[in-house]
Amino acid sequence: MARTRAQNTLPRMDERRRRRRLALLLAPIGCLVVASMVGSALAPTLVNEHPVWLLALDARIRHVLLLATRVDPLPYYLIGTLRLTLSDPLFYLLGYWYGETALAWVDTNSGSMGRLLRVLERFFGKASYPLVFLAPNNYICLFAGASRMRPAVFLTLNVSGTISRLVLLRLLGDGAGSRVLDIGCGAMGWLRLLSDWVGPSGSCTGTDVAAGLLAQAQDLVAAEGLRNVALVDDDLFDSQLPEGAFDLVHARFQLAPLGCAAEQLTAYRRLLRPGGVLVLEDPDSSSWAYSPEAPRTAELIGLVRDAFRAAGGDFDAGHAAVHLLAGDGLYPTSRVEHVELAEGHAYLRLPLQFAASLRPRLEQLVPTADLDRLLADSAAEIERPGTRGETFTLVQTWATVP
DSSP states (O other), rough: OOOOOOOOOOOOSSSHHHEEEEEEEHHHHHHHHHHHHHHHHHHHHHHOOOOHHHHHHOHHHHHHHTTTTSSSSHHHHHHHHHHHHHHHHHHHHHHHHHHHHHHHHHHHGGGGGGHHHHHHHHHHHHHHHHHHHHHOOHHHHHHHHTTTTHHHEEEEEEEHHHHHHHHHHHHHHHOOTOOOEEETTTTTTTHOOOOOOOOSSSSSEEEEEHHHHHHHHHHHHHHHHHEEEEOOOOOOOOOOOOOOOOOEHHHSSHHHHOOOOOHHHHHHHHHHEEEEEEEEEEEEEGGGEESSSHHHHHHHHHHHHHHHTTTOOOOOHHHHHHHHHHHTTTOOOEEOOEEEEOTGGGGGGGHHHHHHHHHHTTTTOOOOOHHHHHHHHHHHHTTSTTTTTEOOOOEEEEOOOO
Protein backbone atom coordinates (compact mmCIF):
# COMPACT_ATOMS: atom_id res chain seq x y z
CA MET A 1 0.00 0.00 0.00
CA ALA A 2 3.02 2.28 0.41
CA ARG A 3 2.69 3.57 -3.13
CA THR A 4 -1.09 3.83 -3.07
CA ARG A 5 -1.35 6.06 -0.03
CA ALA A 6 -3.88 8.81 -0.45
CA GLN A 7 -2.34 12.24 -0.49
CA ASN A 8 -3.47 14.79 2.07
CA THR A 9 -7.11 15.28 1.13
CA LEU A 10 -7.28 18.72 2.72
CA PRO A 11 -4.48 20.69 1.02
CA ARG A 12 -6.44 23.92 0.94
CA MET A 13 -7.91 23.70 4.41
CA ASP A 14 -6.82 26.61 6.58
CA GLU A 15 -4.58 25.74 9.49
CA ARG A 16 -7.18 26.57 12.12
CA ARG A 17 -9.72 24.20 10.67
CA ARG A 18 -7.10 21.47 10.31
CA ARG A 19 -6.11 21.80 13.94
CA ARG A 20 -9.73 21.78 15.11
CA ARG A 21 -10.52 18.62 13.17
CA LEU A 22 -7.35 16.95 14.39
CA ALA A 23 -8.22 17.84 18.00
CA LEU A 24 -11.68 16.30 17.56
CA LEU A 25 -9.96 13.02 16.69
CA LEU A 26 -7.08 13.09 19.16
CA ALA A 27 -9.12 14.11 22.22
CA PRO A 28 -11.30 10.95 22.32
CA ILE A 29 -8.27 8.80 21.43
CA GLY A 30 -6.50 10.30 24.44
CA CYS A 31 -9.49 9.59 26.67
CA LEU A 32 -9.54 5.96 25.53
CA VAL A 33 -5.82 5.61 26.24
CA VAL A 34 -6.35 6.96 29.76
CA ALA A 35 -9.29 4.59 30.27
CA SER A 36 -7.12 1.65 29.22
CA MET A 37 -4.37 2.70 31.64
CA VAL A 38 -6.88 2.94 34.49
CA GLY A 39 -8.40 -0.42 33.60
CA SER A 40 -4.99 -2.08 33.39
CA ALA A 41 -3.91 -0.64 36.76
CA LEU A 42 -7.13 -1.75 38.48
CA ALA A 43 -7.45 -5.08 36.63
CA PRO A 44 -6.51 -7.32 39.61
CA THR A 45 -9.44 -5.86 41.57
CA LEU A 46 -11.95 -5.32 38.77
CA VAL A 47 -11.60 -8.77 37.23
CA ASN A 48 -13.30 -10.33 40.26
CA GLU A 49 -15.40 -7.52 41.73
CA HIS A 50 -16.50 -5.51 38.67
CA PRO A 51 -15.67 -7.49 35.50
CA VAL A 52 -18.02 -5.43 33.29
CA TRP A 53 -16.18 -2.24 34.29
CA LEU A 54 -12.88 -3.81 33.29
CA LEU A 55 -14.33 -4.80 29.92
CA ALA A 56 -15.55 -1.24 29.37
CA LEU A 57 -12.24 0.34 30.42
CA ASP A 58 -9.71 -1.97 28.81
CA ALA A 59 -10.89 -4.68 26.41
CA ARG A 60 -7.48 -5.88 25.31
CA ILE A 61 -7.29 -9.57 24.45
CA ARG A 62 -5.78 -10.77 27.72
CA HIS A 63 -8.62 -9.11 29.67
CA VAL A 64 -11.31 -10.40 27.31
CA LEU A 65 -9.96 -13.91 27.82
CA LEU A 66 -10.17 -13.51 31.60
CA LEU A 67 -13.70 -12.13 31.38
CA ALA A 68 -15.17 -14.40 28.70
CA THR A 69 -16.76 -16.75 31.21
CA ARG A 70 -17.29 -14.22 34.02
CA VAL A 71 -19.58 -11.79 32.18
CA ASP A 72 -23.10 -12.59 30.96
CA PRO A 73 -23.43 -12.92 27.16
CA LEU A 74 -25.34 -9.67 26.52
CA PRO A 75 -22.90 -7.24 28.22
CA TYR A 76 -19.95 -9.34 27.03
CA TYR A 77 -20.85 -8.97 23.35
CA LEU A 78 -22.39 -5.48 23.52
CA ILE A 79 -19.77 -3.76 25.67
CA GLY A 80 -16.92 -5.82 24.24
CA THR A 81 -17.82 -4.91 20.65
CA LEU A 82 -18.28 -1.22 21.45
CA ARG A 83 -15.04 -0.96 23.42
CA LEU A 84 -12.94 -2.88 20.92
CA THR A 85 -14.19 -0.87 17.94
CA LEU A 86 -14.51 2.56 19.57
CA SER A 87 -11.10 3.88 18.55
CA ASP A 88 -11.00 2.20 15.12
CA PRO A 89 -13.09 4.79 13.22
CA LEU A 90 -10.98 7.55 14.77
CA PHE A 91 -7.73 6.11 13.43
CA TYR A 92 -9.46 5.37 10.12
CA LEU A 93 -10.47 9.05 9.83
CA LEU A 94 -6.93 10.15 10.69
CA GLY A 95 -5.71 8.20 7.69
CA TYR A 96 -8.66 9.16 5.50
CA TRP A 97 -8.44 12.91 6.14
CA TYR A 98 -4.70 13.39 6.52
CA GLY A 99 -3.37 10.63 4.27
CA GLU A 100 0.36 10.92 3.64
CA THR A 101 0.81 13.44 6.43
CA ALA A 102 -0.54 11.05 9.08
CA LEU A 103 1.48 8.10 7.77
CA ALA A 104 4.67 10.15 7.56
CA TRP A 105 4.17 11.22 11.18
CA VAL A 106 3.77 7.58 12.22
CA ASP A 107 6.94 6.62 10.31
CA THR A 108 8.88 9.42 11.98
CA ASN A 109 7.66 8.86 15.54
CA SER A 110 7.62 5.07 15.74
CA GLY A 111 11.24 4.71 16.81
CA SER A 112 12.48 1.14 16.52
CA MET A 113 9.00 0.07 15.35
CA GLY A 114 9.29 2.11 12.19
CA ARG A 115 10.80 -0.63 10.04
CA LEU A 116 8.27 -3.20 11.22
CA LEU A 117 5.40 -0.82 10.53
CA ARG A 118 6.64 -0.30 7.00
CA VAL A 119 6.60 -4.08 6.52
CA LEU A 120 3.05 -4.19 7.87
CA GLU A 121 2.09 -1.32 5.57
CA ARG A 122 3.37 -3.18 2.50
CA PHE A 123 1.54 -6.31 3.62
CA PHE A 124 -1.66 -4.28 4.01
CA GLY A 125 -1.57 -3.50 0.29
CA LYS A 126 -1.79 -7.24 -0.45
CA ALA A 127 -4.35 -8.27 2.17
CA SER A 128 -6.29 -5.22 3.32
CA TYR A 129 -9.67 -6.92 3.79
CA PRO A 130 -8.40 -9.90 5.86
CA LEU A 131 -6.29 -7.57 8.01
CA VAL A 132 -9.21 -5.27 8.84
CA PHE A 133 -11.39 -8.30 9.59
CA LEU A 134 -8.85 -10.27 11.63
CA ALA A 135 -6.47 -7.72 13.16
CA PRO A 136 -7.89 -4.16 13.19
CA ASN A 137 -5.33 -2.53 15.48
CA ASN A 138 -4.68 1.22 15.41
CA TYR A 139 -2.12 1.03 12.61
CA ILE A 140 -4.30 -1.20 10.41
CA CYS A 141 -7.21 1.23 10.77
CA LEU A 142 -4.91 4.14 9.92
CA PHE A 143 -3.69 2.30 6.80
CA ALA A 144 -7.30 1.53 5.84
CA GLY A 145 -8.21 5.21 5.93
CA ALA A 146 -5.08 6.28 4.06
CA SER A 147 -5.72 3.72 1.32
CA ARG A 148 -9.24 5.18 0.88
CA MET A 149 -11.02 1.95 1.74
CA ARG A 150 -14.71 2.71 1.50
CA PRO A 151 -16.20 3.57 4.92
CA ALA A 152 -19.05 1.03 4.59
CA VAL A 153 -16.60 -1.76 3.74
CA PHE A 154 -14.30 -0.77 6.61
CA LEU A 155 -17.11 -0.72 9.17
CA THR A 156 -18.59 -4.02 7.94
CA LEU A 157 -15.25 -5.83 8.13
CA ASN A 158 -14.28 -4.16 11.41
CA VAL A 159 -17.49 -4.88 13.32
CA SER A 160 -18.11 -8.38 11.95
CA GLY A 161 -14.49 -9.35 12.60
CA THR A 162 -14.64 -8.01 16.17
CA ILE A 163 -17.83 -9.94 16.96
CA SER A 164 -16.31 -13.10 15.47
CA ARG A 165 -13.24 -12.75 17.70
CA LEU A 166 -15.41 -12.25 20.79
CA VAL A 167 -17.43 -15.37 19.94
CA LEU A 168 -14.28 -17.37 19.42
CA LEU A 169 -12.62 -16.18 22.64
CA ARG A 170 -15.73 -17.04 24.64
CA LEU A 171 -15.80 -20.51 23.12
CA LEU A 172 -12.09 -21.18 23.68
CA GLY A 173 -11.84 -19.87 27.24
CA ASP A 174 -8.47 -19.26 28.87
CA GLY A 175 -5.57 -20.60 26.79
CA ALA A 176 -2.64 -19.26 28.82
CA GLY A 177 0.37 -21.56 28.45
CA SER A 178 -1.20 -23.70 25.72
CA ARG A 179 0.64 -25.13 22.73
CA VAL A 180 -1.38 -24.47 19.58
CA LEU A 181 -1.01 -25.20 15.87
CA ASP A 182 -2.44 -23.26 12.91
CA ILE A 183 -2.31 -25.56 9.87
CA GLY A 184 -2.18 -23.88 6.47
CA CYS A 185 -1.78 -20.51 8.15
CA GLY A 186 -0.92 -18.73 4.89
CA ALA A 187 0.08 -15.11 5.28
CA MET A 188 -1.90 -14.61 8.49
CA GLY A 189 -4.32 -17.34 9.54
CA TRP A 190 -5.11 -17.25 13.24
CA LEU A 191 -1.55 -16.41 14.23
CA ARG A 192 -2.25 -13.10 15.94
CA LEU A 193 -5.35 -14.33 17.72
CA LEU A 194 -3.73 -17.56 18.91
CA SER A 195 -0.59 -15.70 19.98
CA ASP A 196 -2.72 -13.50 22.24
CA TRP A 197 -4.74 -16.47 23.45
CA VAL A 198 -1.80 -18.56 24.68
CA GLY A 199 0.07 -15.58 26.12
CA PRO A 200 3.81 -15.27 26.81
CA SER A 201 3.96 -18.66 28.53
CA GLY A 202 2.39 -20.50 25.56
CA SER A 203 3.49 -21.20 22.01
CA CYS A 204 1.85 -20.93 18.59
CA THR A 205 3.12 -22.77 15.52
CA GLY A 206 1.97 -21.87 12.01
CA THR A 207 2.56 -24.24 9.09
CA ASP A 208 2.25 -24.02 5.32
CA VAL A 209 3.86 -25.55 2.24
CA ALA A 210 3.98 -22.29 0.25
CA ALA A 211 7.30 -20.51 0.80
CA GLY A 212 5.92 -17.17 -0.39
CA LEU A 213 3.05 -17.23 2.10
CA LEU A 214 5.37 -18.24 4.93
CA ALA A 215 7.66 -15.31 4.07
CA GLN A 216 4.69 -12.92 4.24
CA ALA A 217 3.61 -14.51 7.53
CA GLN A 218 7.12 -13.99 8.90
CA ASP A 219 6.94 -10.30 7.98
CA LEU A 220 3.61 -10.04 9.79
CA VAL A 221 4.93 -11.87 12.88
CA ALA A 222 7.88 -9.48 13.01
CA ALA A 223 5.71 -6.41 12.47
CA GLU A 224 3.27 -7.44 15.18
CA GLY A 225 6.02 -8.52 17.60
CA LEU A 226 4.52 -12.02 18.04
CA ARG A 227 7.44 -13.51 19.96
CA ASN A 228 5.66 -16.74 20.84
CA VAL A 229 4.95 -17.65 17.18
CA ALA A 230 7.10 -20.03 15.13
CA LEU A 231 6.59 -20.71 11.40
CA VAL A 232 7.37 -24.11 9.87
CA ASP A 233 7.33 -25.48 6.32
CA ASP A 234 5.37 -28.69 6.92
CA ASP A 235 3.17 -30.93 4.78
CA LEU A 236 0.04 -32.05 6.62
CA PHE A 237 0.06 -35.44 4.86
CA ASP A 238 3.72 -36.05 5.71
CA SER A 239 4.07 -33.97 8.84
CA GLN A 240 7.36 -33.91 10.70
CA LEU A 241 5.78 -32.31 13.77
CA PRO A 242 5.82 -34.45 16.92
CA GLU A 243 2.85 -36.61 17.80
CA GLY A 244 0.54 -35.38 20.56
CA ALA A 245 2.40 -32.08 20.87
CA PHE A 246 -0.50 -29.61 20.76
CA ASP A 247 -3.41 -28.58 22.96
CA LEU A 248 -5.33 -27.10 20.04
CA VAL A 249 -5.10 -27.65 16.28
CA HIS A 250 -6.82 -25.20 13.94
CA ALA A 251 -7.31 -25.78 10.21
CA ARG A 252 -9.06 -23.20 8.06
CA PHE A 253 -10.04 -23.88 4.43
CA GLN A 254 -8.14 -27.16 4.31
CA LEU A 255 -10.94 -29.68 3.73
CA ALA A 256 -12.49 -27.68 0.88
CA PRO A 257 -9.47 -27.40 -1.44
CA LEU A 258 -7.51 -30.51 -0.45
CA GLY A 259 -10.23 -33.12 0.05
CA CYS A 260 -9.03 -36.42 1.57
CA ALA A 261 -11.15 -35.63 4.64
CA ALA A 262 -10.51 -38.92 6.44
CA GLU A 263 -6.75 -38.62 5.93
CA GLN A 264 -6.78 -35.02 7.17
CA LEU A 265 -8.72 -35.97 10.28
CA THR A 266 -6.21 -38.73 11.05
CA ALA A 267 -3.35 -36.26 10.68
CA TYR A 268 -5.02 -33.71 12.96
CA ARG A 269 -5.73 -36.29 15.66
CA ARG A 270 -2.11 -37.50 15.59
CA LEU A 271 -0.90 -33.99 16.42
CA LEU A 272 -3.29 -33.44 19.34
CA ARG A 273 -2.69 -34.55 22.90
CA PRO A 274 -5.50 -36.47 24.62
CA GLY A 275 -8.08 -33.89 25.65
CA GLY A 276 -6.92 -31.45 22.97
CA VAL A 277 -9.31 -29.46 20.81
CA LEU A 278 -9.65 -29.65 17.02
CA VAL A 279 -11.14 -26.60 15.26
CA LEU A 280 -12.11 -26.77 11.57
CA GLU A 281 -13.36 -23.90 9.41
CA ASP A 282 -14.68 -24.53 5.91
CA PRO A 283 -17.28 -23.05 3.58
CA ASP A 284 -20.81 -24.01 2.62
CA SER A 285 -22.12 -22.35 -0.54
CA SER A 286 -25.84 -22.84 0.18
CA SER A 287 -26.25 -19.21 1.30
CA TRP A 288 -24.28 -17.70 -1.61
CA ALA A 289 -26.97 -15.79 -3.49
CA TYR A 290 -27.96 -12.45 -5.01
CA SER A 291 -31.02 -10.23 -5.11
CA PRO A 292 -32.41 -9.62 -7.67
CA GLU A 293 -31.61 -13.08 -8.94
CA ALA A 294 -28.38 -13.41 -10.91
CA PRO A 295 -28.65 -16.63 -12.94
CA ARG A 296 -25.31 -16.28 -14.70
CA THR A 297 -23.54 -15.63 -11.41
CA ALA A 298 -25.26 -18.67 -9.92
CA GLU A 299 -23.95 -20.64 -12.90
CA LEU A 300 -20.44 -19.32 -12.22
CA ILE A 301 -20.69 -20.34 -8.54
CA GLY A 302 -21.71 -23.83 -9.67
CA LEU A 303 -18.67 -23.93 -11.94
CA VAL A 304 -16.43 -22.97 -9.02
CA ARG A 305 -17.88 -25.89 -7.03
CA ASP A 306 -17.22 -28.18 -10.03
CA ALA A 307 -13.60 -27.01 -10.17
CA PHE A 308 -13.08 -27.89 -6.51
CA ARG A 309 -14.58 -31.34 -7.06
CA ALA A 310 -12.47 -31.95 -10.17
CA ALA A 311 -9.34 -31.31 -8.10
CA GLY A 312 -10.44 -33.73 -5.37
CA GLY A 313 -11.85 -31.11 -2.99
CA ASP A 314 -15.32 -30.03 -1.94
CA PHE A 315 -16.27 -26.37 -1.68
CA ASP A 316 -19.16 -27.35 0.61
CA ALA A 317 -16.91 -29.25 3.05
CA GLY A 318 -18.17 -27.10 5.93
CA HIS A 319 -21.62 -28.64 5.55
CA ALA A 320 -20.23 -32.14 6.15
CA ALA A 321 -17.72 -31.30 8.92
CA VAL A 322 -20.04 -32.22 11.81
CA HIS A 323 -20.77 -35.62 10.24
CA LEU A 324 -17.06 -36.13 9.59
CA LEU A 325 -16.12 -35.64 13.24
CA ALA A 326 -19.13 -37.51 14.58
CA GLY A 327 -18.33 -40.43 12.30
CA ASP A 328 -14.89 -40.63 13.90
CA GLY A 329 -16.33 -41.01 17.38
CA LEU A 330 -16.12 -37.34 18.41
CA TYR A 331 -18.88 -35.09 19.76
CA PRO A 332 -18.65 -31.94 17.64
CA THR A 333 -20.20 -28.53 18.08
CA SER A 334 -20.58 -26.03 15.26
CA ARG A 335 -21.54 -22.45 14.52
CA VAL A 336 -22.10 -20.70 11.20
CA GLU A 337 -21.59 -17.19 9.95
CA HIS A 338 -22.28 -15.37 6.71
CA VAL A 339 -22.43 -11.71 5.75
CA GLU A 340 -25.24 -9.77 4.08
CA LEU A 341 -23.80 -7.60 1.33
CA ALA A 342 -25.16 -4.16 0.54
CA GLU A 343 -25.11 -2.66 -2.94
CA GLY A 344 -21.54 -1.93 -4.01
CA HIS A 345 -19.92 -4.16 -1.37
CA ALA A 346 -16.59 -5.53 -2.58
CA TYR A 347 -17.50 -9.08 -1.54
CA LEU A 348 -20.25 -9.16 -4.18
CA ARG A 349 -17.41 -9.88 -6.62
CA LEU A 350 -16.21 -12.98 -4.77
CA PRO A 351 -17.39 -15.39 -7.55
CA LEU A 352 -15.32 -13.42 -10.06
CA GLN A 353 -12.30 -13.46 -7.75
CA PHE A 354 -12.57 -17.21 -7.27
CA ALA A 355 -12.88 -17.64 -11.03
CA ALA A 356 -9.72 -15.58 -11.61
CA SER A 357 -7.68 -17.72 -9.22
CA LEU A 358 -9.18 -20.97 -10.57
CA ARG A 359 -9.12 -20.04 -14.26
CA PRO A 360 -6.78 -22.86 -15.43
CA ARG A 361 -9.10 -25.40 -13.79
CA LEU A 362 -12.23 -23.73 -15.16
CA GLU A 363 -10.83 -23.80 -18.69
CA GLN A 364 -10.59 -27.57 -18.37
CA LEU A 365 -14.33 -27.69 -17.70
CA VAL A 366 -15.70 -25.23 -20.29
CA PRO A 367 -14.35 -23.67 -23.51
CA THR A 368 -12.43 -20.43 -22.99
CA ALA A 369 -14.87 -18.38 -25.08
CA ASP A 370 -17.83 -19.67 -23.05
CA LEU A 371 -16.00 -18.91 -19.82
CA ASP A 372 -15.25 -15.35 -20.93
CA ARG A 373 -18.92 -14.77 -21.79
CA LEU A 374 -19.98 -16.21 -18.43
CA LEU A 375 -17.57 -13.92 -16.56
CA ALA A 376 -18.77 -10.87 -18.50
CA ASP A 377 -22.43 -11.71 -17.87
CA SER A 378 -21.78 -12.33 -14.16
CA ALA A 379 -19.92 -9.03 -13.81
CA ALA A 380 -22.85 -7.21 -15.44
CA GLU A 381 -25.32 -8.83 -13.01
CA ILE A 382 -23.21 -7.95 -9.98
CA GLU A 383 -22.75 -4.35 -11.10
CA ARG A 384 -26.47 -3.71 -11.67
CA PRO A 385 -27.85 -0.88 -9.55
CA GLY A 386 -29.58 -2.26 -6.49
CA THR A 387 -27.85 -5.63 -6.49
CA ARG A 388 -27.37 -7.08 -3.00
CA GLY A 389 -26.29 -10.49 -1.83
CA GLU A 390 -25.07 -12.88 0.83
CA THR A 391 -21.69 -14.57 1.11
CA PHE A 392 -21.13 -18.27 1.38
CA THR A 393 -21.41 -19.56 4.95
CA LEU A 394 -18.32 -20.14 7.06
CA VAL A 395 -18.90 -23.24 9.20
CA GLN A 396 -16.77 -23.54 12.33
CA THR A 397 -16.73 -27.01 13.86
CA TRP A 398 -14.82 -28.11 16.93
CA ALA A 399 -14.50 -31.12 19.20
CA THR A 400 -12.39 -32.43 22.06
CA VAL A 401 -10.24 -35.44 21.13
CA PRO A 402 -10.18 -38.16 23.81
